[in-house]
Amino acid sequence: MIIKPMVRNNICLNSHPQGCAEAVKQQIAYIHQTLAAGKGPEELRTVPAGIPKLVLVIGCSTGYGLASRIAAGFGYGAATLGISLEKPPSASKPGTPGYYNNYTFDREAVKAGLIAQTLDGDAYSDQLKAAAVEAIRASAEAAGIPPKLDLIIYSLASPVRTDPANGVLYRSVIKPIGKPYAGKTVDMMSGKITLARAEPATEEEIAHTIKVMGGEDWERWIHTLAEAQVLSATVRTLAYTYIGPELSWPIYKNGTIGRAKEDLERACRAINQYFVAAGQPQARGWVSVNKALVTRSSAVIPIIPLYVSCLFKVMKAQGIHESCIAQIARLYRERLYTPEAREDPNKVPVDSQGRIRIDDWEMREEVQQETRRLMEAVTEENIHEIADVGGFRHDFLEAHGFEVAGVDYEADMASWYRP
Numbered sequence: 001m002i003i004k005p006m007v008r009n010n011i012c013l014n015s016h017p018q019g020c021a022e023a024v025k026q027q028i029a030y031i032h033q034t035l036a037a038g039k040g041p042e043e044l045r046t047v048p049a050g051i052p053k054l055v056l057v058i059g060c061s062t063g064y065g066l067a068s069r070i071a072a073g074f075g076y077g078a079a080t081l082g083i084s085l086e087k088p089p090s091a092s093k094p095g096t097p098g099y100y101n102n103y104t105f106d107r108e109a110v111k112a113g114l115i116a117q118t119l120d121g122d123a124y125s126d127q128l129k130a131a132a133v134e135a136i137r138a139s140a141e142a143a144g145i146p147p148k149l150d151l152i153i154y155s156l157a158s159p160v161r162t163d164p165a166n167g168v169l170y171r172s173v174i175k176p177i178g179k180p181y182a183g184k185t186v187d188m189m190s191g192k193i194t195l196a197r198a199e200p201a202t203e204e205e206i207a208h209t210i211k212v213m214g215g216e217d218w219e220r221w222i223h224t225l226a227e228a229q230v231l232s233a234t235v236r237t238l239a240y241t242y243i244g245p246e247l248s249w250p251i252y253k254n255g256t257i258g259r260a261k262e263d264l265e266r267a268c269r270a271i272n273q274y275f276v277a278a279g280q281p282q283a284r285g286w287v288s289v290n291k292a293l294v295t296r297s298s299a300v301i302p303i304i305p306l307y308v309s310c311l312f313k314v315m316k317a318q319g320i321h322e323s324c325i326a327q328i329a330r331l332y333r334e335r336l337y338t339p340e341a342r343e344d345p346n347k348v349p350v351d352s353q354g355r356i357r358i359d360d361w362e363m364r365e366e367v368q369q370e371t372r373r374l375m376e377a378v379t380e381e382n383i384h385e386i387a388d389v390g391g392f393r394h395d396f397l398e399a400h401g402f403e404v405a406g407v408d409y410e411a412d413m414a415s416w417y418r419p
Contacts, residue, residue: 001414003094005402007189010299012400014093016409017416019401020100026404027067027325028074028108035075035329050342052150052236054140055080056132058123058221060105061098062399063295064240065155067328069105072151075332079115079143081135083123085158094413097400115143123156124217126164126224133228148232149225154218154239157297161212164220172212174301175201176255183251183303184375188393191383196302201256213260215239215267222271222285226278234282236336236345237271239264241287243359244307245368247375251302265355284345288331288356293324294395305392310374311362312388320361323395331358 006013055072059065060082072078086099094100102118109116117135121128140147162169175181175198185196201209210216218239225231241261244252252258268285275283292311298304315321322330335356340347351357361367374386383389397403 001412002410003413004409005397005400007397010188010305010396012396012402014400015095015097015100016401016404016407017089017094017100017413018411019398019404019407019409020097021104021401022404022407023398023401024066024070024101024104025108027070030323030325031071031075031329034326035071035333048339048342050234051076051337052078053145054078054136054143054147054149054232055151055153056136056149056225057082057153057155059153059155059157060084060118061086061096061101063155063157063293063324064290064328065153065157066098066101066105067325068153068155068238070325071328071332072153073105073109073114073116074112075329076337077114078151079139079145080109080117081132081139082116082118083128083132084118084120085122086120094416100401100416115139122162124158124161124164129221129224133225133230136225136230146232147230149230149235150232152221152225152235152237154221154237156217157295158212161217163211170208170211172209172260173201173205173256174251175199175205176250177201177206177259181251181255181302184306185302185304186306186309186383186387186389188299188305188309188389188396191380191389193306193378193380193383198251198302206256206259209256210260210263213257214263215265215270216263218264219267219270219274222274226274231280231283233280234345235280236283237285238288238336238356239268239285240290241265241355242292243289243363244292245363245371247372248303248307252304257301265353268354282345284348286348286350286354286356288335289351289359290331291322291327291359291362293327294392295399299396306375306378306387307371309383309387309389309392310371310378311367312391313374313386314367314370315361316388316391318367320367322361327358331356 003016055078057069060069061084073080087096089095137147181198268287271285
């Protein structure tokens, strides 16, 4: 069976198993050469104090979550537990990209002598949280270390959530608040520019989006893990967010997603208060503001594909473009685990609101000014010259296992359906 990408309205409906596997291996190779600096498994186990040894990644299968797990495991030698909900392959269709990413991570971790477990299920549920506690203890025992988490990454990206407290299913929406929105967007496959419109969200839609994409579940995870006594006294936890330029704010920062991200920051403050009340002043939570990247979800947000295509053109020209794995490597190396920050969480560089900013290169004034200029000048006739639509399309397809270097896309993939 030959697998070709099936893309409709900036949504990819399938994945390439071998391509997903190769993309994960390439991220691992990047970490070997950067964060790990060529160190082998034994050397990584003797890293300095303050480097994580036991890591939980909630939402581990793609994007920043996957990169965070790869960097912790292959960069620092940490035992990792990953959690995500994936669809396995059927007799006629491959599984989700995350299904193959998780499989490859686990397989490569075993080859490298690392401890790794992956749980497939609803991370919002109390049942999976209980299973995670047992898996944490088992991973620690296998690694010969105390069952105390050093790092928790919260990187869930789901459109729906069932609240375990009341059994209600909530659905998120991507809508503006207060007034309709209209903005240009681009079809990555054709380069066609259209005007995307969205009606304002209702109060119920806003509340539902906060329930799904806000910080309530992050708090539940921290409380559950603390009550199970599997947190170290110096545990660190991060959730990821995005702010972006002002031109995107009507549909993003000031829309339903932005309201949910505000709740994420509220939850971070609550988590830090919880740590202090529990007598753990060295434990700390942060929200990390990351760079705009191509993900399965960002491709369908109005204006974002066009903005990112222009942004990539500018950042690549200036030599400061970063992939997802490069972003996380810099987050760990230059923010979370600098020599000073390993000893004192107060030494982690943050902005005036206590957030880690790894979007600093994107938000440079000269970058934003040139990006705005390109967006104003772009037309369907010149889009492939002045915007990096090809780069956007490549990153999007690569996230689904397509256009990955070194993969034979004419090969029969039948045997890869169920690895």
